[in-house]
Amino acid sequence: MEVKTSLLDNMIGVGDMVLLEPLTEDSFLENLRKRFDHNEIYTYIGSVVISVNPYRSLPIYSPEKVEEYRNRNFYELSPHIYALADEAYRSLRDQDKDQCILITGESGAGKTEASKLVMSYVAAVCGKGQEVNKVKEQLLQSNPVLEAFGNAKTVRNDNSSRFGKYMDIEFDFKGDPLGGVISNYLLEKSRVVKQPRGERNFHIFYQLLSGASDDTLKKLKLDRDFSKYNYLSLDSAVVNGLDDATSFRTVKNAMQIVGFMEDEVQSVLELVAAVLKLGNIEFKPESRLNGTDESRVKDKNDLKEMCELLGIEQTVLERAFSYRTVEAKVEKVSTTLNVAQAYYARDALAKNLYSRLFSWLVTRINESIKAQTKTRHKVMGVLDIYGFEIFEDNSFEQFIINYCNEKLQQIFIELTLREEQEEYVREGIEWTNIEYFNNAIICDLIENNQNGIMAMLDEECLRPGTVTDETFLDKLNTVCAEHQHFESRLSKNSKFLNDHSLPHSCFRIQHYAGKVLYCVEGFVDKNNDLLYRDLSQAMYKASHSLIKLLFPEGNPAKVNLKRPPTAGFQFKASVGTLMRNLQTKNPNYIRCIKPNDKKAAHIFTESLVCHQVNYLGLMENVRVRRAGYAFRQAYEPCLERYKMLCKRTWPHWRAPAREGVEVLMADLQVPTEEFSYGRSKIFIRNPRTLFFLEERRRQCLEDLATLIQKIYRGWKCRTHFLLLKKSQIVIAAWYRRYAQQKKYHKIKSATTIVQSYTRGWQARKLLRELKHQKRCEEAATTIAAYWHGTQVRREYRKFFRANAGKKIYNFTIQRIMQKYFFGLKKTLPSMSPIDKNWPARPYRFLDGAHTELKRLFHLWRCKKYRSQFTEEKKAVYEEKLEASELFKDKKSLYPSSVSQPFKGDYLEISKNPKYQKLNSSVEEKVLLADVVNKINRANGKGATRILLLTKKNVVLADQKTGQVKASVALPDLTSVSVSTQNDGFFALKLKEGSASAVKGDFLLSSEHLIETITKLHHIGSTASDDGEQLNVDITDEFLVQFKQDKVCVKFIQGAPKNGNGVSCKRKNNRLLEVSVPASA
């Protein structure tokens, strides 16, 4: 919602002087000062803006400010130049009214700045687009160019405009800028050649010398040092806060943007340089024969350089400085120039050159910025003209400038009053005439064609004969003496005869802004603005195209003997055109005021401001504005502003605004003479009525503020509460949701469990039932099968034979057996007799058969094994078997013999020649030949003997000799005794009474005891006639018959000893003890 504000809000002093109460000069100044002190530099008088120069940059021109004032009503915000610019722009765009913005004020009051602010505001708010932006940029950039060439530092202003400028900005129907036209008025060209003390020449000279590159300066034949140039005053060549070098670059850049060609810029700079050079040309007198002095150029170097710059023949120019040709209708007269005249001619040339260059610049800029379309356009004119000037010495320029200001004042008076009147008529309000000072009389004094000062001056200038400034003053004294605003000491009016403040060579005019004393010196010359024809012709002859263009009158083909119009005449004509132009437009005024003479911020010199307020007629302006009604406002904003003062209009008024305002005024009991109702506005006669309304409004606003606060607080609390409530509901909802969710999940999982259990139970139940059902079915099937079987068997029994069952049984058994045997065949163990494996039995009823088969298989396997043996091997095994039968588990020596083969012939008796005799002495085949120990019966010690065993005998022979010591026929042997222990002792017992028994039994010891005894037993058994077996006694105590004695041989276990270990000792006659170590 847009906030409706008013300039009445937060006012410092009063924003509109019309509201000043009481209206006096003091209160007026006080109000200005108060606002100025608070940085409020703008104040209104109705629609006129007063601007007080702050002399410092204020933060009130930002883009945000532009936006703030954009499309707002004039009185809606605090006074600002933007409000005026916006009002003008909007009425141009929306109401199709051409506008002009008239900026007036004295030098340094801020006119040029104000004009730039207006232009920049309009540029910011109008349309955008590539083309539009280019136009805007060109319009804005024309300012720095014109300021460089047309502005100069004066004692009053460091950037004083030394020309008048009026710029028409053209817009299309949408309000987009199309282009512009600039008009310039009377450049103060005298400044080119001479500047008052403390002032300087036009900025461009200093900018060029400071900012141009060395190369450019060289081309222009210039030196950077200001002091080298006569036309440049040195005392204030450098201005604080002005950077000439930077400005030069800005100007060049601006020229480029505006559309100047590179060579055009160069030409312009060449002309500027030429002016500087011109100033350096000096003259010296040279006496002629006729006694007169003729001028000669002193040092021709500068002349030469200038001529080179402009492409002028040096001699031509030199001659033009020495001679003057006066052309009459028929003849040409050439006169010489003295030094003074030469200087005059030089300065006139410089002034003309520069002012024509300036005019050319304006024309050139106009060419660039002129609107491209021929369509009808709306125009906003901005007038920034030099301000009213009162110097110590006021000359022709001040006269012209002040005349212009006088005209502007007049147009101001006329237009403000006319507008005021028109408004009353428009609104249907009764109008009473207001007395005000009309300066038309002063304008008439100056410009009247018959007896005006300018007409007199022109008349004097055109008059043949001697014409001087004095003759001009005389003329004025005679013609204008009666005028009440003209004062001269020599006039017939005796009033001033004794006025010593009025010198004889001066006249005084009572301008609207004060009295100004003009010194007539130079009036005629300046008005004539004479440039010797020789000089203009010399210029025309130049090869420099621009300079040729600037001096068209130098063209000899177009010699015009008519005098050119005077400067005054030209100015009057252009001011006349300007005034007519302005009158066709809707005026907007900016009245600039300079707060002090020091160009300083924060200083408000009351006397100075007072003077300006007076001559600008601002008090009168307020009075005129207030003469009818001090304040006016459209009904809508008025009702909007004050509707809270009446219950019926507050807060909404549904009927037309005017009726609302009427109700409001009636309710407030405002006296009827205090206001009038116009068609669209209410007019309030006295400011105090407005202040009454404002005061009531202020009080009401306080109440309203409380009410608003109350409502706001209530609203805020309620909103807060509602927010809390809403939040609480949201939280509660979320919490409930969460809780429900949790509960739901719990229930869901419980349900799932219950369901799963139930389903499980059901499934199990079903499964059980199905299983039961299946079993029942199976049972039923089985029963049915059995029953059917029974039935079938019963039915078919008669067809079966009686032993069918047995056959089936046998068949089954056979099948089982068959299977068993086939299976056994496949799983038979290996053929090794020592393999103990045997497959498990498959059926219990086969238990016996299985064991029997195992046994049979083993026997068969052994038989198979045996069948592989040879006869010898068989005999060996039989012997081994026999040995086993004899000794196994009976004698400790036996186990060690099992692995030893029974070799029999250990001595290889048949092969060994040593035993050849012994072998031949034995008749039978030797079955055993071994070395034995024969135990000596006396001491138990052994003597080695060879033991031979044949089928019939046991032979003992000497080992060394081989001689037979004893031979025992086997039938004489009764038994053999051996111990149970691990020894090789054996006793051969002989039959008592036998031939062999003469020497008694033999006690021997052999290393091959087991073999020897086994063989002996075998042979002995076979050798016996009666088939009696040879006894083998195994005992640890046996008797041995030694001759007559029977000796007991006792075997005891002794400690193991080294070597043989077995020891035999004779204990007594009857006991032979053999100690055998315990077997390992």
Ligand SMILES: Nc1ncnc2c1ncn2[C@@H]1O[C@H](COP(=O)(O)OP(=O)(O)OP(=O)(O)O)[C@@H](O)[C@H]1O
């Ligand atoms: N609104 C402003 N804000 C800040 N400074 C300002 C403002 N107006 C003017 N000035 C300062 O005052 C100086 C003089 O202003 P300006 O050149 O506009 O005066 P003028 O009225 O055009 O004078 P002249 O008649 O000599 O041309 C400026 O150079 C600038 O420093």
Ligand SMILES: [Mg+2]
């Ligand atoms: Mg200016």
